[in-house]
Structures are given as structure tokens and as C-alpha cells.
Amino acid sequence: MKRTTSLTVLTIVMMGFMTSCLKAQPTAPAMKAPTEKILIVYLSRTKNTKAVAEMIRSYVGGNLVELELQNPYPENYKQIVDQVAKENSTTELPLLKTKISAIEQYDKIFVGFPTWGMELPPPMKSFLKHSALKGKTVIPFNTNAGYGIGNSFNTLKKLCPGSKVLDGFTTKGGIERDGILFVMKDGRAVEVKAEVQEWLKKIGMLN
């Protein structure tokens, strides 16, 4: 009888102890630290740079925004080449229809564009000139017809002097002059996606 009583007491004490232990456990997993906010802004006429922007987003996430103009460029290739050459020779920049709300919320801003007249396209100059990018990390990416980035990355750096500019990405896109427009499909898309992944790892944006 005495033995049964002491066993019962022991059981009650142990149950009390276990309950208090359980209560001491955290009820929910700790909140994850907020991650960096990423913006991917791009200009694209024949959608090659857009395709690269989407590839970047598939790896790092973030908000994707396409730059649009208040007065769109002419469809005709020769006309747009002439207009861009004129704009590149003056300080006048095209007005943008796109307004990015609360740009200050972003830490890292990918900036994508085609090479136009071996330069940064005027709409991208306009975006960089009128955005508060001081203290932010700016990451350029580009497509071109095979003649490279020209002055575009240098011009970008000049237009965001208070930003940290990481090494940019460039790859061959379309050759509109020869009627080759969108090329980022099938095998080329697979190839470029792998190039993008390698670059993102190199600049520390991907593990």
C-alpha cells in the first residue's frame, strides 16, 4: 500500500516536471530575418533583355519593372536609330511613363538594357538620372547584336555616382538591323540561363 502511494506521488511529480518542461519550449519557430529587397528594371524593344530579366528573377526573385516611354519610339528600325543618335548627341532625355513607387525600399537594383548606338539607351539614362539610387547596389545587364556594351556600363556608372556598381552581365541578343529579333528561346535560352546563373554566383547574388 505504502509502495503504491509513493509510486503515485512519484508519477504525479514526474508529470508536473514534464509539463513544465513542455511549457518552456518555444511555441513557434523564430521569425526569419527580413531579406534584401530586389528590383529588376529593364528596357527592351524586341524582348531579349526582357528574357534575361526574367531569368535573373527566376534565380533571385524581386520585382520586375519594364521602362515605358511617354512617347514610344518608332517601330521602324532606321527611324529609331536616327532618333537615338540625335538623343545621344544632346543632353535632352525622353520622358518616362513608368513611375517606380517607393524606390527607396530596394537594396539591390538590377538595371537591364540593350546597347543602342554603342551607348546606354536614352530611356535608361533618364531612369538613372531621375532616381534616388544613392547608397544602393546597382547591377547592370545587357544584350546586344554582337558589338558589345560600348560605353553603356561606363555611362551607367557616371549616372549613379553614389551607388555601388557590381560587375555587369552581357550576352548576344538579336540583330534587328538584319531582321533577327527575339533569340532567347530553345537552346539559346538554356545557354544564356546558364551564363546568367554563373554570373550571379560570381557577383555573390547566388550560392
Ligand SMILES: Cc1cc2nc3c(=O)[nH]c(=O)nc-3n(C[C@H](O)[C@H](O)[C@H](O)COP(=O)(O)O)c2cc1C
Ligand atoms: C536603335 C538601336 C541601336 C542599336 N545599336 C546597337 C549597337 O550599337 N551595338 C550592338 O551590338 N547592337 C545594337 N543594337 C541591337 C540591340 O542591342 C540588340 O538587338 C538587343 O539584343 C536588343 O535587345 P531587346 O530585344 O531587349 O530590345 C541596336 C538596336 C537598336 C534598336
